[in-house]
């Protein structure tokens with residue numbers, strides 16, 4: 001909550017005041033000259049289909065004003081599956097580029113000078129083979145290790161908390177992260193070895209203070225592990241970088257980024273760092289994907305511009321601006337260009353780069369920076385009281401905090417308290433002008449990758465691969481051996497990403513998360529709301545008619561781990577009176593059938609945000625038919641382009657819900673569909 005206005009009284013005595021940009025505690029920015037010397041890096045997250053298509057997109061981005069690269073990998077790669085693995089097939093090349101070996105990595109950067117362009121790679125679960133493939137690709141192109149500049153995300157803790165592209169259990173995962181930091185700090189001195197991320201917390205529902213607190217709590221856990229290896233803070237700390245989301249809460253977002261630098265500087269100093277470089281937080285920011293709406297998508301251009309300005313006023317070093325059509329599909333060439341131009345216009349037309357920390361000294365901003373830092377300190381104290389972030393993760397505290405945030409936000413939107421223009425206010429009757437969406441031909445990418453893997457396996461020295469993988473597997477069982485060094489050896493002799501992962505899985509167990517959703521919170525926010533009470537009555541009436549509450553099974557199919565939407569829907573329907581079960585992440589059609597046989601359900605709801613809805617629903621419907629379960633009404637929620645609606649309906653999908661659908665609309669639609677089925681059966 002902001003005050004109506006701020007005065008000198010609000011900043012009197014604030015301890016963080018008085019420094020200049022580039023001075024500890026770096027509230028005002030990591031560099032004195034900030035954007036006058038070097039504007040933030042325009043770094044757009046890009047990658048889809050195969051390496052050649054993504055390489056062309058990288059070259060286009062650099063030619064059109066992009067200043068660094070940021071690789072999006074597909075879900076199969078994230079989870080350590082080669083493209084020819086049966087589990088991966090529907091997801092190959094959908095939400096990022098498919099990389100199975102160093103050969104793919106070389107094609108990805110073909111014609112791009114890795115000694116000149118810095119490359120960020122969002123990779124966590126399969127960090128070892130992907131980082132190894134990047135290093136070997138550069139080596140075979142003649143680029144020296146010290147010339148490589150860029151960032152590997154390598155932040156596994158937030159994967160367990162929200163993003164869900166983990167492979168191994170937390171302990172071995174932490175070892176892998178630390179091995180990567182240790183290796184890079186010695187071998188690739190100009191490469192950032194972590195991008196400790198808050199972005200995904202915000203996307204999952206955390207407010208800026210919780211986002212920052214969880215990020216810093218994770219960073220502390222990494223510092224503990226790295227310090228335990230005997231590494232000197234002044235040697236590696238300047239290569240730990242950060243990544244935050246920037247949403248529509250304009251002033252708060254700026255305050256968050258300023259408070260982030262303040263708190264990090266304090267933390268690192270407290271641990272004994274001496275150099276200014278170690279205490280200086282550097283960050284990448286991304287505008288909020290969640291704030292984008294499928295309704296009137298051009299409005300998203302405006303939202304993204306405002307969020308980008310908050311990131312820049314907050315002093316970010318690197319920025320991704322989302323494309324306006326991302327609530328509908330992957331960005332098209334045109335929307336990607338507009339997103340990039342948003343940053344070019346800010347850098348080159350506005351004069352914003354001329355002054356460092358323009359908000360410095362503002363009564364409001366300084367007081368909000370302090371308030372933000374205090375809220376974050378209070379969260380950190382709560383985490384410490386539980387014994388640290390790993391304990392808070394395992395007890396469920398972290399997911400409860402985030403889900404609470406997301407449910408309150410959803411109820412504020414559904415009741416209209418939080419305005420979203422075109423969604424809950426000033427809704428337009430005009431049809432949305434259709435955008436030219438990017439469509440990935442998943443099956444073509446899959447076939448190409450399969451052929452390439454087969455060729456690789458025929459042409460390599462099989463015995464050398466076997467030996468390298470055996471050494472990697474032995475290393476996994478032996479703490480103290482650096483797993484990145486061993487993976488580089490395996491990748492160099494053409495082991496695949498999947499084979500390296502499999503070798504590690506011999507000694508490191510695969511992690512399986514529980515699916516949880518909160519009960520009672522959403523309904524508590526909507527108790528006074530007539531639309532909500534009507535839904536509750538309808539559910540009750542349905543239950544009285546049937547002799548039991550309507551029971552629904554909600555599942556995530558495929559490799560897509562984005563579960564904010566399904567958790568909100570599960571909580572909302574449960575609170576309305578439905579019986580709700582949620583299947584585990586990464587369910588297969590066969591597992592869904594098993595769950596449906598285990599107990600009675602009136603309906604099945606599937607959430608897919610990865611773009612793989614057509615092949616996945618086709619597989620699911622086939623399995624349902626084989627198991628004689630195809631009479632159950634099937635609903636799909638997620639990012640489903642209108643052009644795919646008819647195909648899904650032909651497959652037998654009864655209802656499709658896009659992001660932003662109000663809870664009572666979902667609930668009532670399901671009840672109506674169930675009633676229609678009952679009528680049909682009675683006829």
Ligand code: 3CP
Pocket residue numbers: 031032033034035036037038041043045068069070118120121122150151163190192195200241242243282283284286317318
């Ligand atoms: C910069 N430099 C300066 C100044 N500005 N020196 C003096 N004065 C200045 N004003 C120096 C820096 O110290 C650095 O040198 C060099 O110039 C480059 O600047 P930089 O600030 O380090 O910028 P950059 O290379 O772009 O690196 C930015 C950070 C990096 C540090 C944030 O980690 C990064 O690029 N992160 C991006 C992460 C990312 O793209 N994530 C994508 C997530 P030295 O290096 O010598 O110090 S996408 C996730 C999407 C959602 C999902 O998960 O699915």
